[in-house]
Amino acid sequence: MAYEIKLDIFEGPLDLLLYLIKKNEIDIYDIPIALITRQYLEYIEMLRSLNLDLAGEFLVLAATLLHIKSRLLLPVEEDPSTQDEEDPRAELVRQLLDYQAFKEAALELDRRPVLERDVFTRLCPVAEPNDPEDPEVFVEMDVFDLVRAFQQIFTRLDKADMIEIEAEEMSLADRINEIMDRLMERKHLTFTELIGARTDRRWILYTFLALLELMKLRMIKAYQSESYGAIRLFLAVE
């Protein structure tokens, strides 16, 4: 059995690089790339010799450092058109400064009196989901979400008392046309509205197949605001 060890000392390659810069007391705007690259690679080598799985991102930054180093080794062209060319280190410095700022912001957040850690309120039943200030955001669903929603309905059906009734004549094409007609009238419908009060399997199945077909043809779009929330159907074309 393999054990996965997560090394928490550094939050990522940028964190390691910042650490090396601080340790060497280097000016972040004038990084001696050769020195830092060597130390960075040594560090990675050490981590690997300890048999720790390194995240791919550490290797990406190693490649970036080597790339910068090689560009710095190239002779500077005298051609005036390339004179404005940026220091190859500039992009990395920007990234480091941004990261440093957010790292500090994270520490600052952690220094605040955090609820349920440093400060407490009276115990109240948690009132959460219906925050009136959070407007519903719809996330487009794919066919798999729809299949899952139907599975739910079928499980619920299995628990309900059911009476077999004689199958009526119905075709998929009819059901597709019915759904399109209703959508033309109403602009949008929830899935529950489409099913209505009917509980026979055949009806639900045909509705399901019709919706799959319409989604495949890109005639309708299905949206949902949260997992297991109401599924809303819209016409894809006006």
Add this chain to the structure above:
Amino acid sequence: MEQKKAIIEALVFASEAPLSVERIADILTGEEKALISQALQELVGDYEERKGGIYLQAVAGGYQFRTSPDLSTWVKKLRAAKPVGVSPAALETLAIIAYRQPVVKADIDRFRGVDAAGALRGLLDKKLVRIVGRKDVPGKPILYGTTRKFLEVFNLQDLSALPTLRELKELQE
């Protein structure tokens, strides 16, 4: 005025969530918001002066009674609470979202130099961040922002109560 102040104090005490000036104005029909704010400020001052176990705190756009940060050791024993564990990785991700919202995951990844998927999922589960929409670029990536709960958890009145990144930098130097 003293009578009004007592009513407001009672309302904040009985409220489940931080109570806003607007909500108090709804209840005290006809009372001016400026007067309510003034009464709340006085109450905040009263509790500060008292230096007791609880404080009145302006948080998440409202007011709420909270225990003193110095007393967390004891209150924790009462609650037997699981500490609200936010890992350093999650905190960094949260900081980026708080300062750059609305922000897409690709930008969060870029700022941190690592994939933020795990941290982001944890923050969504804790309801500290939420999906605020989709960016109008190819692929329509999801945009993330912080929630009201984020303000409550980190004792912030609103987002402008966060120190600016520049201020943080000066603090560091």
